[in-house]
Amino acid sequence: MNGIEALMPGGALTPQHMMIAPILIPLIAAAIMLFYEDRQRKAKTAISVIASVVMLLVALDLLNRSKGSGPSGGNEIGLYLLGDWPTPFGINLVLDRLSALMLVLASILSIPSLIYASAAWQGRGQHFHSLFMFMMMGVNGAFLTGDLFNLFVFFEIMLAASYGLMLHGSGAARVRSGMHYIAINLMASLFFLIGVATIYGVVGTLNMADLAQRMPYIASSDRPLVHAGLAILGLAFLVKAGMWPLCFWLPPTYQAASAPVAAMFAILTKVGVYIILRLTFLTFAPGTGPSAGFGAGVLIAGGMATLAYGTVGILGSQAMSRMTGFSVLISSGTLLTVVGLAMGGGGVAMLAGALYYMIGSTIAISGLFLLVELVERGQGSVAAMLALTSDLYGGPDDDPEEPEGSGFVIPGIMTILGVCFAALAVLLAGMPPLSGFLGKVMILSGMLQGTGSGPVEWGFMALLILSGLATLVALVRVGIQTFWAAADDVAPKVKATEIAPIAALILSAVLLTWQARPAMRYMEATAAALHEPTVYINGVIMAERTVERQEQAETAPEPPPEPERERLGPPAPPMGAPAGEVQQ
Amino acid sequence: MELILSLGIGILVASGTWLVMRPRSFQVIVGLCLLSYGVNLFIFSMGRLRTAAAPILPKSGEIDPTAFTDPIPQALVLTAIVISFATTALFLVVLLASRGFTGTDHVDGKERQ
Numbered sequence: 092m093n094g095i096e097a098l099m100p101g102g103a104l105t106p107q108h109m110m111i112a113p114i115l116i117p118l119i120a121a122a123i124m125l126f127y128e129d130r131q132r133k134a135k136t137a138i139s140v141i142a143s144v145v146m147l148l149v150a151l152d153l154l155n156r157s158k159g160s161g162p163s164g165g166n167e168i169g170l171y172l173l174g175d176w177p178t179p180f181g182i183n184l185v186l187d188r189l190s191a192l193m194l195v196l197a198s199i200l201s202i203p204s205l206i207y208a209s210a211a212w213q214g215r216g217q218h219f220h221s222l223f224m225f226m227m228m229g230v231n232g233a234f235l236t237g238d239l240f241n242l243f244v245f246f247e248i249m250l251a252a253s254y255g256l257m258l259h260g261s262g263a264a265r266v267r268s269g270m271h272y273i274a275i276n277l278m279a280s281l282f283f284l285i286g287v288a289t290i291y292g293v294v295g296t297l298n299m300a301d302l303a304q305r306m307p308y309i310a311s312s313d314r315p316l317v318h319a320g321l322a323i324l325g326l327a328f329l330v331k332a333g334m335w336p337l338c339f340w341l342p343p344t345y346q347a348a349s350a351p352v353a354a355m356f357a358i359l360t361k362v363g364v365y366i367i368l369r370l371t372f373l374t375f376a377p378g379t380g381p382s383a384g385f386g387a388g389v390l391i392a393g394g395m396a397t398l399a400y401g402t403v404g405i406l407g408s409q410a411m412s413r414m415t416g417f418s419v420l421i422s423s424g425t426l427l428t429v430v431g432l433a434m435g436g437g438g439v440a441m442l443a444g445a446l447y448y449m450i451g452s453t454i455a456i457s458g459l460f461l462l463v464e465l466v467e468r469g470q471g472s473v474a475a476m477l478a479l480t481s482d483l484y485g486g487p488d489d490d491p492e493e494p495e496g497s498g499f500v501i502p503g504i505m506t507i508l509g510v511c512f513a514a515l516a517v518l519l520a521g522m523p524p525l526s527g528f529l530g531k532v533m534i535l536s537g538m539l540q541g542t543g544s545g546p547v548e549w550g551f552m553a554l555l556i557l558s559g560l561a562t563l564v565a566l567v568r569v570g571i572q573t574f575w576a577a578a579d580d581v582a583p584k585v586k587a588t589e590i591a592p593i594a595a596l597i598l599s600a601v602l603l604t605w606q607a608r609p610a611m612r613y614m615e616a617t618a619a620a621l622h623e624p625t626v627y628i629n630g631v632i633m634a635e636r637t638v639e640r641q642e643q644a645e646t647a648p649e650p651p652p653e654p655e656r657e658r659l660g661p662p663a664p665p666m667g668a669p670a671g672e673v674q675q
Numbered sequence: 676m677e678l679i680l681s682l683g684i685g686i687l688v689a690s691g692t693w694l695v696m697r698p699r700s701f702q703v704i705v706g707l708c709l710l711s712y713g714v715n716l717f718i719f720s721m722g723r724l725r726t727a728a729a730p731i732l733p734k735s736g737e738i739d740p741t742a743f744t745d746p747i748p749q750a751l752v753l754t755a756i757v758i759s760f761a762t763t764a765l766f767l768v769v770l771l772a773s774r775g776f777t778g779t780d781h782v783d784g785k786e787r788q
Binding site for chain 2 (some may be wrong): 240243244247251252254258261263266267269270271272273277278280281284285287289291292297446672
């Protein structure tokens with residue numbers, strides 16, 4: 092008996108259904124909304140906002156539960172066996188500190204996007220809210236699943252919904268970028284399938300924990316094949332995370348997407364980073380046999396190239412939305428490099444700093460995507476210039492329209508927008524006092540303590556600081572053009588429901604800065620747990636089915652001794668009898 | 676049998692890759708179809724090739740695992756077929772929309788000058 096369920100008095104005999112709620116809530120909400128006509132927007136907004144708030148509460152509860160103490164190193168593994176199949180055969184959902192953190196991040200981003208969309212964007216196409224909820228279902232499922240093929244299914248749910256959202260609002264630019272986006276993601280999905288099939292063919296399992304358990308015992312003749320399979324699998328997620336040279340689709344796509352959609356797409360790159368982090372630390376964790384550290388060099392080199400590309404790109408962009416697209420790349424590049432360095436033994440402190448940086452930068456990117464649309468609405472002279480450049484760079488050619496319908500229009504909007512813009516720029520550039528600065532300092536200090544200072548570390552440090560400087564230069568330049576422009580530009584009409592989500596996102600980033608100590612403690616324990624894959628593996632492999640627990644409770648009044656199970660022993664031969672095992 | 680299957684997968688993937696890199700959106704979609712056929716066959720072959728062996732086990736009685744073939748890749752390939760079919764259909768719609776918006780079937784929405 093292990094994990095969350097063991098801690099629950101009385102709850103041990105039934106599975107903890109809370110874990111599947113982040114998948115079921117958006118699924119049910121999306122399905123219900125399909126019964127509504129598209130004109131009943133108030134009802135749809137209400138349903139999806141309520142679903143998102145419930146999702147946030149569930150995610151916070153799961154976050155609280157995943158914080159354990161004691162022998163597991165403060166990382167309680169929650170396991171949910173779908174259909175109560177025994178562990179390596181059935182699909183399972185696994186909750187640990189990292190997945191709980193990602194669930195919280197996803198639901199924090201979803202509420203502002205939905206409220207923002209309720210002002211105008213939801214009316215520009217069909218089924219916005221249903222698609223949004225289906226995407227949330229895929230994102231949450233990808234964070235929770237512990238099975239490679241189930242991960243593929245959730246990944247496809249997320250992608251299929253994101254294709255629809257990407258095209259929301261239609262228009263030539265969106266359809267063109269959407270076509271590129273769909274084509275590259277279809278290719279990535281095929282790589283995903285090739286990787287999964289290769290791994291299954293050689294190792295004989297699709298369960299991540301089971302795979303990690305078998306990794307040290309794979310015959311040396313089979314090892315290159317497993318490495319190839321995992322590398323091909325990783326390629327699919329690196330496309331999603333936007334590692335150079337797999338990232339050229341990203342800035343035009345995010346630029347062309349409508350504002351609330353782009354704000355939510357900020358989490359999609361983090362899904363890629365999350366899965367890279369999860370799989371590399373399960374299968375290639377430092378100090379776990381002959382495969383340890385595989386792929387670290389690629390992640391470091393690719394991450395640094397992404398950082399450099401993002402830095403050059405953000406300096407070369409004219410439009411604010413394109414700059415935001417490149418800041419997505421800078422964020423991904425930083426995270427991928429840190430994952431690579433941590434694989435090479437970079438230490439817990441650096442990875443913890445990177446997780447902290449990831450939360451802050453994702454929130455800031457999301458907020459900036461929302462803000463950009465408001466600023467670009469109703470710009471006179473600058474808009475003309477942007478129209479010229481967006482033709483060159485392939486931006487959306489439809490002007491952002493004023494929101495239709497009535498609603499409270501904020502006075503003095505340019506001042507408020509300017510203050511929000513400044514806060515987001517400070518967050519993204521990594522200037523004090525907000526969380527971007529803290530995250531970067533913790534990455535760098537952790538790196539210097541952990542790996543020491545070789546040429547790679549110094550190069551990364553230089554790139555990280557340079558990228559911050561470039562972000563600042565670029566955003567200040569476009570900010571001056573926009574907010575210090577001549578007064579003959581008409582200030583855009585902005586509704587309260589459009590500015591409030593941005594303020595809420597900034598507020599959550601400020602909260603993250605203010606509560607930096609408890610947040611960092613959580614991140615440190617998360618990074619430490621990632622370095623101890625045996626906790627995750629044992630948490631999954633040794634978990635008992637509900638039926639077994641109930642039988643034990645019936646036969647013995649007092650809790651029986653825990654049955655001896657194989658702990659990280661050499662596994663049974665993978666092939667041979669794959670089918671027969673299930674039946675016996 | 677192994678040689679024929681691997682040759683088939685190789686030809687499908689090679690022609691698919693070539694077509695995906697072509698500038699016409701119709702060529703891209705045909706290329707993606709061929710690639711997904713190749714990948715589906717690959718998944719299927721990862722359960723090892725057997726002739727005259729069923730993947731479905733009887734409900735009771737003594738079971739000799741060597742008499743059966745691995746059912747899991749067959750289940751996986753079904754899922755993969757459904758998903759790639761659906762996404763290809765979606766891509767087809769987007770392709771037609773793009774053709775309608777731009778008046779050309781070039782993937783970039785305009786002919787090269």
